[in-house]
Amino acid sequence: MDHDFAVTLDVGSSLANHTGSWRTFRPEYVHRLPPCNHACPAGEDIQGWLSLAEAGDYEGAWRALTRNNPLPAVMGRVCYHPCETACNRAGIDASVGINSVERFLGDMAIAKGWAFAPPTAKSGKKVLVVGAGPAGLSAAYHLAMLGHSPTIKEAGPAPGGMMRFGIPKYRLPRETLDAEVARIVALGVAIEYDCKVSDLRATMREGGFDAAFLAVGAHIAKRAYIPAGEAAKVLDAVQVLASMEGEDRPLLGRRVVVYGGGNTALDVARTAKRLGAEEAIIVYRRTREKMPAHDFELEEALEEGVMMKWLSTIKNVEAGSLTVEKMVLDEKGFPQPTGELETLEADSVVLALGQDVDLSLLNGVEGLKIEKGVVQVGANMMTGAAGVFAGGDMAPSERTVTVAVGHGKKAARNIDAFLRGEVYAPAPKHELASFEKLNAWYYGEAPKTVRPTLELARRSSTFEEVVAGLDESNALYEARRCLSCGNCFECDNCYGVCPDNAVIKLGPGNGFKFNYDFCKGCGVCASECPCGAIRMEPEEI
Amino acid sequence: MFQVRIHGRGGQGVVTGAEMLSVAAFIEGRHAQAFPSFGSERMGAPVIAFCRIADREIRLREPVQDPDCLVLQDPTLLKVMDVFSGLRENGFLLVNTNKTFDDLHLGAIVEKLPAGHAVIVPATDLALKHVKRAAPNAALLGAFAALTGLVHFDSVKRAIAETFPGRIGEANIAAAQDAYDLVMAQERATAA
Amino acid sequence: MTDVQMTDVPALAPDEAQQKLKFYQKGTFTVGNRLISEGERSVQASQARSNALTSGHRACQGCGEALGARYAIDAAMRASGNDLIAVNATGCLEVFTTPYPETSWQLPWLHSLFGNAAAVATGVAAAMRVKGKKTRVIAQGGDGGTTDIGFQCLSGMFERNDDVLYICYDNEGYMNTGVQRSSATPPAARTATTPALGPEPGNVFGTGKFVPKIAVAHNIPYVATATVADLHDLERKVVKAMAIHGARYIQINVPCPLGWGAPSCDTIKLARFAVECGLYPIFEAEHGRVTHARKIRKQIPVREYLKLQKRYAHLFRGGVDDPRVARIQAICDAHIAEYGLLGDDEEV
């Protein structure tokens, strides 16, 4: 274009002026660790699969989820969701209903029959897995996906461990459990039932196993010495819950007393109500705040008529009754006897004082270290004996299903490395995406969707599932409440707020790139990134 | 007549630095003239400031083409422009950095200058330490006094106190003192 | 614009569910949103945006005016099918975009003088009319060039109802000449010509000269205020204005890191706080009547906005709030009352 010298300038001529040299700080796109991922005992990439779910790609989300945890439908019902406790969204309105979306995906996978994609290569290595509980199933699943050939030897008649013999049906319907176990078996995992391993080394030799993962759980009820007349009916919680699986239901009578403060005590009391007990009383030596059981489960139990006897211990049990002593908490929070006694009518007393591990299979295995009734394992989940790994309730753990699944995965990865004679090095942890790194302004207020629950009448009489799942619209709505902490969700903010047009949009799915020729390092993009996925780094002068 | 050219960026106190140097010379009864590179410098954009010091009235009104001392207040400018154009053979070079001359690929430039005429000083770090702000101009003044001996250090202190009254002044003087000591040490080291 | 609606809890029937899906909780206020259709997103989200003001300009780091101009002119370019001419008053925007030999403008752009942008734009519009061209005309300038030295030409343009959209980027002072007071400088603010000295440090309280209200008094077809902290609202107003013929005025609040004494990364945060405390009312008016006001989302006390800026540092010396902070809060409360800035935002 011909126009006046210097007075009139050509379009685009400013691009010769690289203002990038003005920077003393440089923006960088980063991946920060979402608090939910950080809190998940099974190490799920929650933000990852939520971002797929919110786009409506439910199968993609399910596949991303199951890369770490093969039991989403189970998790959706039994996991205590520490992820939601850590969720940043609490700083805006309420945490994201991650657990309910996880369940929705698990249920859809079962309904649609999605299967795991079998591994491409086979290693030819055989791994023994002892116990078909959550830890064993998880380990076997991961080993199979890594191309090995795991075989599960289960002492009991059916798979699931605590999931079947510890958690009542109204919490976890067996159809759901069986469907997810079946999917693992379909992957080529062999499970042998009624096959108790008593001599580990012998079993490994005979089966030609290159490594072993022990996950026998803790099924032996803790005994407390309580003087009891021989006619008195005293049972242990594990036995009562396990017998619910068989044909002959336990006869507990009209008035049932459960002794203990954990989740198992609640499960037994609520099972007793459903079996027709008029009174189900839980006797616990300390107070509600000190109770190990989760408060929301206690709420559900109280709604169903279960009664609590706080600060009480059982002195002795007679036929049809028992005597209880009142306790008081000392300044350190420990219960001290007061000498005040009271008698309660009870047709049966169930002891739920925790469980121990049957470590008999470990006799003769050299190098092990047993402490407080559980086998000690290293960071790599390996016991003192080379090639022998352990996890779940039989190793030091919070004793939840999710922790067990996490142990299984972690062990599998270490076994995989062990089989190749290498050491598994976990990926370095990203910086945590804490709330103050986000810009909460950009998220609209949206209250959490509460999962509908079964009406009370049917809850106390049947074993139907108490908490229902979300339908698709609610699940999608809930997934879209996720703030995508620390990871870009392509909201175009950086692209839009740059005064220098120095952010290049690479198109859907490809994110953005900084044009450092022109970026002046002002930091507006970093301040206005909703999810804290941009960090300002000092420029090396 | 001794001519100084200072290179930095808008908002870093480059012009104030040249002005303070002229005040220091004035305190010692000498003629001094400081002026900016006259432009609409934006925060962050390259900026140049000049200072002339002489024993008789300075009448000259042209920019400094051949400086006796070149102060590089912001090394990022090395990527942007040839800051050393016209620096005299027996000139002085003062660079604000916590790196070495080799890191900044300035070995060739330094060799051409007489020994002890080129020094580095972490003025920004000193400013952050004392003044809590990345304004290295006062510290560079302390370094300049030590490097060239053209002005006494106490004149520099009085000039800083005049420009920054009160607490900020003291903090800047402390930064200038550190810089002065650092460069004096470097000078003694090269002299030995 | 996707707006947030309080959702009820129980599961919804499928058709209702679909409607609920529209309200996408994440990113409702962001520039773009990968889960809604391309059309519903902002102009700035699009890779096809005109970047009428592109890279290489010499504005300070974090310049609000550069951002405001990018937003407004890109929106106008889309609305006019890139058939647009811009006339610029002297000022920061003009100086940092066209230093010989480089211009960062990518549309036909004319700068004449400091006080005549509105009149020059009138001339360009007249030429378009007489030449039978339908090219649209925008005049733009800073607050100095619009509310002070250019006010007479502005009023003339309004009175003639010329087919010009005047956009004023209000950074509340003469920043190009080194932060001097303008008639848009807020009360108590420190500038080089209202130093923080003496019994009444900083700018006088005065009667204020809020030009948008004066523009409304001219009964011109469209007047609006906007902010770089709400891109959707800004773009909607520019597009609406471009659909109208006759004199239109949009004043955009654009923070200036240098002049306001704030870190370069706080530009949008400052603009947001200015609106959320009520000091900068965001509203629209048509033919002399205010028709809509953008509600405050999370009201904050004005001191939270003032404390971020060194130009108000003298109001917080020794950790005690100067009594004039309360006087400024009173101004905010008056705006809230006058424009009804609190309460629910009726559907736009």
Added chain:
Amino acid sequence: MLKQIEGSHAMAEAIALCRPEVICAYPITPQTHIVEGLGELVKSGELENCEFINVESEFAALSVAIGASAAGARAYTATASQGLLFMAEAVYNAAGLGLPIVMTLGNRAIGAPINIWNDHSDAMSMRDAGWIQLFAETNQEAVDLHILAFRLAEELSMPVMVCVDGFILTHAFERIDIPEQAQVDAFLPPYDPVQVLDPENPASIGAMVGPEAFTEVRFLAHYKQRQALRLIPAFSAELGKIFGRATGGLLRTYRIEDAETVVVAMGSICGTIKDTVDEMREDGVKIGVVCLVSFRPFPVEALGEVLAEAKDVVVVEKSIAVGVGGALADNIEGALRNLEKRPRLHSAIAGLGGRPIPRDSLRRLFETAVTDPWEGPHFLDLNDRVVGREIHRVRKVRRSGSTAENILRQLALTSQLPQD
């Protein structure tokens, strides 16, 4: 008291000493620091009973000053370049009304194209408006000329413009002697207006004057301004005695006693020229310089005397009267017309839009003037290739417009921009 201070702030302090009563402030680079300095002095209470008014434009700035001065208050304002033109109507009006306003002009180029750097085109644009125009060579002289200006303005009841080179002087940090209040009070009596708006003695100022008296009004204005030719040296001498230094005056000479070549210039460039003269003198060249202080009124006789012996007179000026040449050169031509041995006049245009004027360019100019004289205005350090290509291109293209632009692209590519 001797201070190392920025030119603008030195002027602000000097103006404050003149006890101004109304100051109108509007920002425009490069004078803004002056009004900022004055604002601080008023706001901090150092400068008492003085109204400091932030106006909304330069047109308002001088208009407010006109009102204040007509109402009997000592009024001051400052402006530059585009600002001076925006108040042009008021510039003529203030002179016509005979109001003794003092205004600082931070000399800056006039657009288009817009340019914030120094040259004299703004002062030149108002040279016939009826204001006295005094050019300062140094910041010290700028301080002194402001004090002189108030006395001169109020003595003659006409406005005075003190021209100070933008950036080169206004932003230079130099050693400057700031006089004491007593010294200024001794020189500058309180403002005693010739005509004033006074309810006790009402009068209509600014009447409409038709053909019957307009010529006389203009003659008297011209006559009155020429009285300054006598008063400027007188007051400068008086001021010099009080301050103890030679300052002001109509012009100043440097080494012209036996000079064959005499350079004439105004403003800060005279400093660089003096250095160049010293260098050439050392090489035996008989050269000297006349630094003109009073451009309006134009001292024809004084110049005639100092240029009488010169063979060659080289006029270096910082503006171009488009279509004719150097305005200063034309005025100097008038001063030489009736000398017996008329020296050859050489007109040079330099430093436009802030281009630096280095000593080596000046030296070549002065030598060429004698050895190979040129006709018409010579543009010092002109980029010949650029203008040559442009002129050639314009001839080729029908739509010529003022000057073509693709030079820019070559220039930008080969980055041969003039070094500023």
